[in-house]
Every structure is written in C-alpha cells, then in structure tokens.
Amino acid sequence: xxxxxxxxxxxxxxxxxxxxxxxxxxxxxxxxxxxxxxxxxxxxxxxxxxxxxxxxxxxxxxxxxxxxxxxxxxxxxxxxxxxxxxxxxxxxxxxxxxxxxxxxxxxxxxxxxxxxxxxxxxxxxxxxxxxxxxxxxxxxxxxxxxxxxxxxxxxxxxxxxxxxxxxxxxxxxxxxxxxxxxxxxxxxxxxxxxxxxxxxxxxxxxxxxxxxxxxxxxxxxxxxxxxxxxxxxxxxxxxxxxxxxxxxxxxxxxxxxxxxxxxxxxxxxxxxxxxxxxxxxxxxxxxxxxxxxxxxxxxxxxxxxxxxxxxxxxxxxxxxxxx
Amino acid sequence: xxxxxxxxxxxxxxxxxxxxxxxxxxxxxxxxxxxxxxxxxxxxxxxxxxxxxxxxxxxxxxxxxxxxxxxxxxxxxxxxxxxxxxxxxxxxxxxxxxxxxxxxxxxxxxxxxxxxxxxxxxxxxxxxxxxxxxxxxxxxxxxxxxxxxxxxxxxxxxxxxxxxxxxxxxxxxxxxxxxxxxxxxxxxxxxxxxxxxxxxxxxxxxxxxxxxxxxxxxxxxxxxxxxxxxxxxxxxxxxxxxxxxxxxxxxxxxxxxxxxxxxxxxxxxxxxxxxxxxxxxxxxxxxxxxxxxxxxxxxxxxxxxxxxxxxxxxxxxxxxxxxxxxxxxxxxxx
Numbered sequence: 001x002x003x004x005x006x007x008x009x010x011x012x013x014x015x016x017x018x019x020x021x022x023x024x025x026x027x028x029x030x031x032x033x034x035x036x037x038x039x040x041x042x043x044x045x046x047x048x049x050x051x052x053x054x055x056x057x058x059x060x061x062x063x064x065x066x067x068x069x070x071x072x073x074x075x076x077x078x079x080x081x082x083x084x085x086x087x088x089x090x091x092x093x094x095x096x097x098x099x100x101x102x103x104x105x106x107x108x109x110x111x112x113x114x115x116x117x118x119x120x121x122x123x124x125x126x127x128x129x130x131x132x133x134x135x136x137x138x139x140x141x142x143x144x145x146x147x148x149x150x151x152x153x154x155x156x157x158x159x160x161x162x163x164x165x166x167x168x169x170x171x172x173x174x175x176x177x178x179x180x181x182x183x184x185x186x187x188x189x190x191x192x193x194x195x196x197x198x199x200x201x202x203x204x205x206x207x208x209x210x211x212x213x214x215x216x217x218x219x220x221x222x223x224x225x226x227x228x229x230x231x232x233x234x235x236x237x238x239x240x241x242x243x244x245x246x247x248x249x250x251x252x253x254x255x256x257x258x259x260x261x262x263x264x265x266x267x268x269x270x271x272x273x274x275x276x277x278x279x280x281x282x283x284x285x286x287x288x289x290x291x292x293x294x295x296x297x298x299x300x301x302x303x304x305x306x307x308x309x310x311x312x313x314x315x316x317x318x319x320x321x322x323x
Numbered sequence: 324x325x326x327x328x329x330x331x332x333x334x335x336x337x338x339x340x341x342x343x344x345x346x347x348x349x350x351x352x353x354x355x356x357x358x359x360x361x362x363x364x365x366x367x368x369x370x371x372x373x374x375x376x377x378x379x380x381x382x383x384x385x386x387x388x389x390x391x392x393x394x395x396x397x398x399x400x401x402x403x404x405x406x407x408x409x410x411x412x413x414x415x416x417x418x419x420x421x422x423x424x425x426x427x428x429x430x431x432x433x434x435x436x437x438x439x440x441x442x443x444x445x446x447x448x449x450x451x452x453x454x455x456x457x458x459x460x461x462x463x464x465x466x467x468x469x470x471x472x473x474x475x476x477x478x479x480x481x482x483x484x485x486x487x488x489x490x491x492x493x494x495x496x497x498x499x500x501x502x503x504x505x506x507x508x509x510x511x512x513x514x515x516x517x518x519x520x521x522x523x524x525x526x527x528x529x530x531x532x533x534x535x536x537x538x539x540x541x542x543x544x545x546x547x548x549x550x551x552x553x554x555x556x557x558x559x560x561x562x563x564x565x566x567x568x569x570x571x572x573x574x575x576x577x578x579x580x581x582x583x584x585x586x587x588x589x590x591x592x593x594x595x596x597x598x599x600x601x602x603x604x605x606x607x608x609x610x611x612x613x614x615x616x617x618x619x620x621x622x623x624x625x626x627x628x629x630x631x632x633x634x635x636x637x638x639x640x641x642x643x644x645x646x647x648x649x650x651x652x653x654x655x656x657x
Binding site: 007009010012041042044066067068070104111112113135137139140244267269 | 437439440443444445448501502503504505506507508509510512548632635636638642649652653654655
C-alpha cells in the first residue's frame with residue numbers, strides 16, 4: 001500500500017472588497033466578504049489575517065469587526081509612506097469590488113477571561129483592541145482604554161468608542177502630550193490583565209511599567225518584528241530531533257529550523273517567516289532556544305516551552321521538538 | 324483535560340421536542356429545564372429551585388410559570404421568582420438563572436457562558452437541516468467519554484473501515500488518497516477525493532444506479548465548534564451528484580461524559596422509506612459501537628494510558644486538541 005500524503009495548510013480564500021470607509025486621516029476600514037456569500041471562518045477578539053497581495057507582499061491585519069457576523073470581516077489599514085508596500089497597496093488598489101487573497105484567521109493575542117482589563121492603544125494599534133473591548137464590555141468586566149495618537153484626526157474609531165463614555169480616555173499627543181501610563185496602569189492588581197498594541201516605543205514603555213506585575217498579566221501585540229540580533233560571530237549549526245516523527249536532522253547556519261522541518265516532509269504551518277505571526281509555533285522538549293521572535297513574552301521565552309521555528313534557533317548542540 | 328468549554332452554543336434538543344412539558348437537559352456542567360411559552364419561544368432555566376435544591380423539571384408548568392414540585396416556589400420564563408406559598412411577599416431579587424437560547428436549524432441551542440457574550444458567538448451553520456430538499460434520520464446517546472475524544476474520533480479518517488467494515492463503502496478499503504487538512508483559528512477541516520468506485524448496494528439502489536456503476540466520492544469533515552463535527556459525503560457519477568451530511572452534535576455533560584446527537588441527511592431518495600429505514604438501522608448500530616469503543620479508551624486514559632504514537636493522518640485530530648486547549652485557556656479566570 002502506498003503512503004497517503006497528508007498536507008496541512010491554513011484556511012485561505014479570495015474575498016471581495018465590499019466597502020472602503022475612511023475612518024481617520026490616512027486610515028481606511030475595509031469590509032471583506034466571500035464572493036458567493038459563504039460563511040467565513042469564526043474568530044475571536046485579537047485574531048488577525050494575512051492579506052496576500054503578491055508573492056512578496058503578505059501583510060497581517062487585525063480583525064476589528066463583529067465576530068458574530070459570519071458574512072464579513074473588517075480590517076483597518078494606516079497608509080504608511082515608509083511601508084514596504086503593503087499599506088500603499090491596500091489604499092490604492094483595494095477599491096470596492098476588487099478581490100484579495102486572505103489567509104487565516106489565527107490568533108496570538110487572545111483575550112483571556114478576567115474580571116478587569118486595562119487596554120492601551122497607540123494609533124492604528126486600536127484595531128485588535130476594538131473587538132476585545134466589545135467582548136469585555138459584553139462580559140460585564142471592569143475595563144478602561146487609554147488611546148493615544150498623534151492628533152485627534154489621526155485616531156480611528158473614535159466615534160465607535162463614544163458609546164463607552166468615561167471608560168475611554170482619548171489622548172491626542174498634540175493636545176495632551178504623552179500617554180499617562182502610570183495613571184492608567186497604577187499598581188499591579190490581582191485579576192487585572194493589560195492588553196497593549198501600538199508602536200514599539202509605546203510597547204516598550206508599557207512593558208517596562210508592567211515588569212513588577214504578575215507574570216502573564218501583560219499581553220502585547222507588535223506590528224513589526226523586534227530587531228532580532230544575529231550573533232556577530234555568525235550562526236552555528238545544531239542537531240534537530242523531531243521526537244514524534246522519529247527524525248534526526250541538521251540545521252546548517254544558513255537555514256532556518258522551519259525550512260529543515262519542511263524539507264523533511266513533516267507537516268508544519270508557516271506564514272510571515274519573521275517571527276511576528278505565530279503560525280509556526282512548536283513545542284520544545286529539549287534545547288536552549290535562542291528566541292528571536294516578537295510574539296512570546298520574556299516569561300514565555302524563559303519558560304522555553306515553545307518556539308517560533310521560522311526565526312528562532314538553538315544555543316545548545318541539540319534541539320528536540322514535539323513534532 | 325478536566326474542563327469543558329463553556330463559551331459555546333451547545334445543541335441540547337430538537338425544537339420539536341420542546342413543548343409545554345418540562346424537559347431537563349444538561350450541558351457543560353449545567354442542568355437546565357426547557358419549555359415552550361404560550362408565545363412560542365423556548366425558556367431555559369437553571370434546573371434547581373433556589374429555596375432548597377430540587378430540580379424544577381420535576382415540578383409543574385402552568386401559564387408559562389414553573390412551580391417547584393417540592394416547595395411550591397414559582398418562576399416565570401425569565402427565571403424571576405413570582406410566588407412563594409407561605410408568604411405574600413416574594414423574597415427580593417429571588418430568581419433562578421435563565422440561559423440565552425436560540426432555535427436554529429431545527430435545534431435548540433443553549434449558551435451557558437456569560438449571558439452578555441452570547442450574541443457575539445455563532446451557532447454552526449447547518450442549513451440543510453431545515454431545507455425540505457433534504458431528508459434526515461437521527462438519534463442520540465449518552466457516551467461515558469469526553470467531548471474531545473468524540474471529536475478526535477470524528478477527525479480520524481481511518482477508524483470506520485477498522486471499527487465498522489460492514490458500513491464502510493468500497494472506496495475506504497482501497498489505498499487512501501491524499502488528505503488535505505485546513506485549519507483556521509477555531510476550525511479544522513479535512514478533505515479527500517476518492518477515485519471512482521462502485522457504491523454501497525443500498526445507495527446504488529436508492530439512486531437507481533447499476534450495482535457496479537462507478538461513482539467518485541468526495542469527503543469533507545469539519546470541526547465547526549466544540550458543539551459540532553460535520554461530515555459531507557458526496558458521490559458523483561452518471562451526470563449526477565448525490566449528497567449526504569452527517570451532523571454530530573457533541574454536548575459535554577461533564578469532563579468524561581458527553582451527549583452525542585447524530586443527524587444523517589441525504590438529498591436523494593427523499594420519500595423512499597426503505598432507504599430511510601436502512602440508514603437509520605445502519606447508524607443506530609454504528610454510533611453506539613463507536614461510543615462503546617470511546618468509553619473503553621476513556622477508561623484506559625483515566626488509568627493513565629495515553630496513546631503516544633501519531634501518524635501523519637492524525638494532524639487533524641491534533642489540531643482539534645490544540646484549538647480546544649486554546650479555547651479553554653481563553654476561558655481561564657472568567
């Protein structure tokens with residue numbers, strides 16, 4: 001009997017742009033639907049999709065619509081002049097009636113149940129927080145949002161947030177200066193989770209203030225990969241053991257763990273290949289992982305239980321994965 | 324896994340089963356009593372009197388008001404206590420919990436999580452169940468196995484020819500074709516297409532096809548939510564397509580006990596009683612046999628045995644496990 005090939009991939013489909021709405025200066029919200037009206041996969045707050053705009057042009061965008069709506073998803077995109085082309089493509093090419101390939105959804109910024117939340121958004125970082133806020137509010141949780149932006153006109157979804165009243169603090173930088181993180185976060189409190197999405201300096205500031213919080217309280221999502229330092233001496237090779245597959249392989253300096261796994265014919269998912277989407281996360285059984293992703297928190301990296309095999313490597317001579 | 328997902332719409336009854344009689348149901352560690360109000364909607368109340376523990380389902384119903392069969396406390400369809408027998412004043416704020424309910428696809432779905440969050444979650448889409456161009460046979464059984472074991476077995480494409488060779492169509496006995504597994508954040512789907520082969524005799528007869536007429540077979544299975552695994556089984560040949568749908572509604576009762584409701588639908592031979600009877604008989608024997616096997620596995624698992632060797636085709640089941648783990652992690656602390 002010949003062996004049956006099993007392939008594993010993420011949900012992917014061609015969606016049509018139903019509408020494009022300007023939601024702030026340089027920010028458009030896109031509503032995407034299945035051309036045949038089919039139901040789209042369910043998702044939970046914090047989820048994102050890949051927009052596949054070309055072979056080299058794949059970008060992640062958070063879902064910011066209503067998860068109960070099976071007919072459409074909504075994303076919001078800031079036009080960034082210094083972008084690598086993704087946001088400009090969305091703004092210029094994705095007009096109503098055009099189609100785009102969408103992969104996912106997946107979620108590495110999931111909203112964990114808690115009685116109390118502190119949400120911090122910087123600029124377009126409001127997008128994943130929008131459905132989280134709706135969920136927390138529906139659950140009757142105690143929550144507040146501190147939302148900063150350059151100017152009031154640059155801040156998306158201010159109108160949708162108005163219904164929450166005093167729970168939301170808007171902080172346009174040209175009016176009130178930098179965000180009052182100390183005022184929002186205060187002292188660490190049991191049962192309070194912090195969710196933050198925004199530009200790197202904001203994430204770093206929130207990370208620093210939450211250092212004294214209980215482990216697991218802070219949840220961050222980055223737009224772009226952290227600057228991951230390759231060792232000056234160059235990469236080194238190590239042995240890779242795939243425990244469940246019974247394979248022992250070698251990862252040479254110039255190749256990634258992901259590529260070596262895939263070449264060995266083992267089913268594995270991957271998407272961004274730069275350590276920000278979380279698709280390729282694998283369980284680590286043994287090995288001193290050199291974490292270079294932007295998803296796992298410092299605690300999670302130190303726990304050494306999982307790794308993103310697209311970018312992370314191994315400091316010890318052998319890495320064993322539960323694969 | 325000792326917890327079961329609570330933030331999920333679970334099917335607990337067929338709409339036609341809910342009347343002005345009190346119907347007790349169980350899901351995700353909760354017990355509820357269902358009944359249909361005079362206005363036609365379904366009420367779902369926590370099945371326990373707040374005076375002294377006693378199931379309301381053992382009481383009586385009159386004009387939409389449930390009366391406890393032990394103490395006589397009375398509750399309206401929103402769960403509010405409206406009368407107590409021994410004093411004119413109703414204890415302030417006295418109420419039993421009322422669960423959000425939906426009637427979709429001919430089924431009653433119950434939400435046991437935070438009530439406000441119910442509207443933000445979907446009921447799996449099963450449109451053929453309420454489509455007159457389909458006919459269905461169904462059954463239900465309680466299985467002493469976890470909801471996850473049930474889903475993992477539905478994800479396992481190898482089990483039917485081994486467990487129940489007499490119901491396996493010929494195509495399953497041949498070399499297995501490639502298996503395509505597609506995942507999203509909370510769903511897992513598998514798909515495979517078989518080269519043309521003859522149909523099982525009951526189906527050839529139902530379709531009026533020759534015993535050896537070649538039909539291509541397409542299988543699609545989906546973990547739609549912790550509440551439902553759905554299989555599609557389509558055959559095409561001689562210029563026609565005949566479709567079957569297998570809905571397996573899984574409702575966890577506790578960590579190691581589940582209610583399985585199965586609905587087998589077809590879009591051919593709708594008025595053919597013989598086909599209906601044959602399918603009912605086939606699956607009334609198959610599902611209990613599957614349940615029995617899973618109960619044995621559950622017992623071995625509880626003794627610390629855990630199958631540790633996986634094959635490539637297990638990837639769908641492993642992904643289901645991963646999704647359930649993530650869903651449970653999101654519910655922590657809630």
